[in-house]
Amino acid sequence: MPSVSRGRLTGVWALLSIMTIASWWTGSRSDGHAYALVTGGVLLFALIKSRLVIRYFMEVRFAPRWLRLTCDAWLITVFAMIFALYLGRP
Amino acid sequence: MNAREARPGDLGISASRHAGREAKRELPGDVDVWVFVIGEMVVFAAYFAAYVVDRGRNQELFLQSQQLLSPGLGVVNTLVLLTSSLFVALSVRATRTADARTASQCLALGGACGAAFALIKSFEWYSKLRVGLTISTNAFFMHYYMMTGVHFFHVVLGLVLLTILWREIHHTDAPRAWVIESGACYWHAIDLLWIVIFALLYLMR
Amino acid sequence: MNTTDQRICLWLVPAFAALLLVAFWIFPGFFPPMSPTMTAEEVAAFYREHVGEIRASMVIVNLCGISFIPFFMVIVVQMQRMGNPSRAFAYSYLSAAASGATLFALADLAWLIAAFRPERDPQLIQLLNDFAWIAFVTPVGFIIAQNLCLALAIFMDTRRVPVFPRWVGHFNIVAGLFMMPGALAMMFMDGPFAWDGLLAFWVRIGAYCLYLAVMFFVVRSAIDQQASEDRLAA
């Protein structure tokens, strides 16, 4: 089984942590009325973080094609759905 | 599955498999656990959809209720769970290189972070309940308690799994790599779902 | 193996059946059975008038209503002796017997609760009375499943000397058929299928009593057979 190197794993973890703080900062920019922009940013951070977890921690990077495609399909579907339902609210 | 009996049972075989990795991509863990994990992810997608739909119907209420959460605790919990995932991933790596000592240490640290997550989450619920914010307060808190509650159940289940993995490393001479990989896979999925829940409940406007 | 335990469970049947018969006799609503067409006021008046007898009889049923479970478990043990390919029917029988017994307990509770405060709103007395009768008469599915499993197990028994003779299988199916009309009491206020009707009440209760009586003797000879086989083997 191919493994991600220790340095790589720690790097990904650091990136994930920074993005968590960054998305917190983004989420608290609620003074204006650009809610859609804030939400879009928060969701984008979440999407990238999710994909990093899937690719590096869950090691889908090395997985067979069907699994890589399934995971990406889930990510796209879920985040597209969330954002579409958010924008298309009555 | 019948196929599982043919799976490599110990590190030795796993290491020999290592050589042919460029030729054939390998599935981390076994297929069964992936069926489980993907199923969980699809089910959680339904909770997310229900939340966003309800939110769209009453955005003002959700925005105001969101202000009553403690985003600081949410951020800390996210970091704790990410760290837990890192340790578990390092443990899987150590298992493959037959470094049982590092593997079990990392797994224990990962489990400790998972337990810390559960503790912080319990404290967060307690502090909300104490000021009278319950599941029946409004639609936002219904979703808040249900989503975090179901996730909490998965964390507890994941901690049970990590304990089993820890025993596997500690009490068997040749821990089976696919067992460790499968358990780790589930644990990362819990982390992944929390990342989305965190964005939905605490951050989105 | 010693069969004393099975014999004790077997002889609990006549003992408890006698007590249940006494309860059946004391209960004022069985001769004739209370009609579903009674109005709420009539039902409430009935409970006020007969509160003593209702309590006395239903307290006995409360104690003895579940008492055939040991007997059914003797049948399960005998089914496991059969030359069946698997124990599937024996386990199904056990499950059905347990589920079915809960219904007797439920019906009895409703009767006793209704009699506990006969001065309650007549509509509520009527509701509890309806509940008791419907829970008592209609859920025949479990006893039918029991009889069906036993019958199939008997037909598939490949022992040279079968545990139960074949006619017991046919008898079980026929007895099940005679209990079936009870379910229709959910729909009818009068006529043979109402809960006081000929088919839903008398035929069903009659079939059940006859069934227990016949099975008592059949199971007794199955235990005798087991005992003599064990002696030969020893």
Added chain:
Amino acid sequence: MTRTATVAARPATDGRRLRPKLDQWICWWSIPIFYNLFGLIFVYFTKIMPPPSPGLTQDEIVAFIRTNATNLQIGFVLLALTLGLASLSSGIIVVQMRRMSSARVLAYAYLAVLAVAALPGCLFCGFMFVLAAFRPDRDPRILVLLYDMGLLSFVGSLGCFVIQYLVFAIAIVLDKRAIFPKWLGYMSIWGLVTELVALPSWIFRGGPYAWNGAISFWLGTAIFVVWEVCLVVSLYGAVKRQPLDEILA
């Protein structure tokens, strides 16, 4: 006595050798038959699946019962006659669970918990609606009570099924003989979670977590149907693969 006569008359064919799994196949068929009847009863006749809303007013509840009375009665007569089939499905599952290398205690727990579940999880609902349909002219407040008791017992009897899913999942995960595929055990965890997310149906009268909600009802039912189909298929495979010498021993 009659016994000796019957024994003599009985041909000494070894039916077990001819159809060694017949009893298990009969029990197996009871599952698709029962769940088709279940659908017929709850979806077509009584219209309790999908459930009417917990948010109905008293008048609407009374109207639901009055217009639906005959169908409710027909449906639950069918249920009263056939619910015993559920016992047959426990029978075969226990036989297969006992073949597992995991402890038999789980098989017996499965048997016992489903014997308990039949009443609160299914038949009690039938009783409540039959009581309502039997006299639709009852005080409307009583009809509302029966409506709530019926639907809440049907949707909200969670513990029995939590234990069912739990012992089934543990048995499969621990089993080294691979009687059932491992993923069926994991799927039972989804089933367990659907029972957890049905908890709020005890609180809410609207929204996704009410007893007719998108999560509590629809998602739960969808997962249950998928689980049940997988169970039936896996059970078929388990019986099919069971070696004959194991049966004839």
